[in-house]
Amino acid sequence: MIVEVNNLVAGYEQRVLIRNLSFSIAAPAFVAIIGHNGAGKTTFFKAFQQQVPYQGNICAQQQDLKTIPNPAIQGLLSYLPQKNSVSFPIKVHDLVVMGLFRKKRFFENYTSEDYAVAAQVLEKLELLHLIEHDFTTLSGGEQQLIWLAQLTLQDASICLLDEPTQQLDVYYKKRVFNLLQDWVQQNGKTILCITHDLLNLLPLKGYLLNLSAPAPALEPITPENVMKHQVFLESHRQPL
Known part of the structure; x- marks a missing residue:
């Protein structure tokens, strides 16, 4: 099991958000982590990265x-947060090549060979036309695909993505969900993806984990199942 x-059991001093959660995943796999706001989805990712105290084992x-000590450096984990912004001008190829940090x-310095690898990834994702653009001038959808290109270069076994399609058309x-499915099916990666876009999951292969459910468990x-959980989330509110 990967x-x-x-x-x-994880949460904060005043509120436990995750209780007695247990599951296992065989690689490769796509797991959509769903639930109401406040159900513990991001907290689960923080526990994965040792950023909050917890009981039990991951x-x-x-x-x-x-x-x-550092799963990212060892190539075990990569993580794309919910909000990932850049406030200064930077060329797309300079941002993408940083995905090779583990090998440096x-x-x-990054070499011409490193930039060639970054260009190959951009070409594969049909983003090569953006390679010389200033990242900050791109649309939200283009920026998210560039972050995913950088994540591709990290080449981690397990990828954690926190709402990668938030605010995208x-x-x-x-495109993002198709890319994630390719990572699983073609590259053998295991993807844990927090999302509220349940209907976009319909054509995908993988699992659902609803952290708002009374007893969260992996379901295909x-x-x-998608419609069952869609109705559940629409008809139940997260307990305070």
């Missing part, structure tokens, strides 16, 4: 994450 979660590739020593939502993505 991911194993056993009796996870294991990746049979290693307890509490015992691994401290302060080591229907065209870019479809099927039209029936």
Whole structure:
């Protein structure tokens, strides 16, 4: 199993958001993590990255994450946060090539070979025409695809994505989800993706994990399960 979660309890001093969560995933896999705002989705990712205290165990590739100093450096985990912004001008190729940070020593410069690899990824994602553009001038959908291009270069076994299609139009939502499915099916990656876009999951293969459910458990993505959870989330509110 590439991911194993056993009796996870996580939250904050005044409020426990996740109680006794257990599941396991065999690689490769796509897991859509759904639920109301405040259900503990982002908290779960923070626990994965050792950013909040928790009880229980989270294991990746049979290693307890509490015992691994920096999973990102070791190529085990990559993470795309819900809000990922750049406030200064930077060329697209300079941003994407930073995905190779794991292979560089401290302060080591990126080489022409590194930039060639970045260009290959952009070409594969049909983004090569943006390579010399200033990232800050791109549309929200284009920017998100560029972040995903950078994530591709990190080449981690497990990718955590926090609402990667938030505020994107229907065209870019479809492109992002198609890209994530390709990562699983063609590159053998395991994707854990927080999303509110349940209807965009309908054509995908993978699993659902509804953290708002009374007893969250992995369920296969099927039209029936997607619609069942859509109705559940629309008809129940998250307990305070």
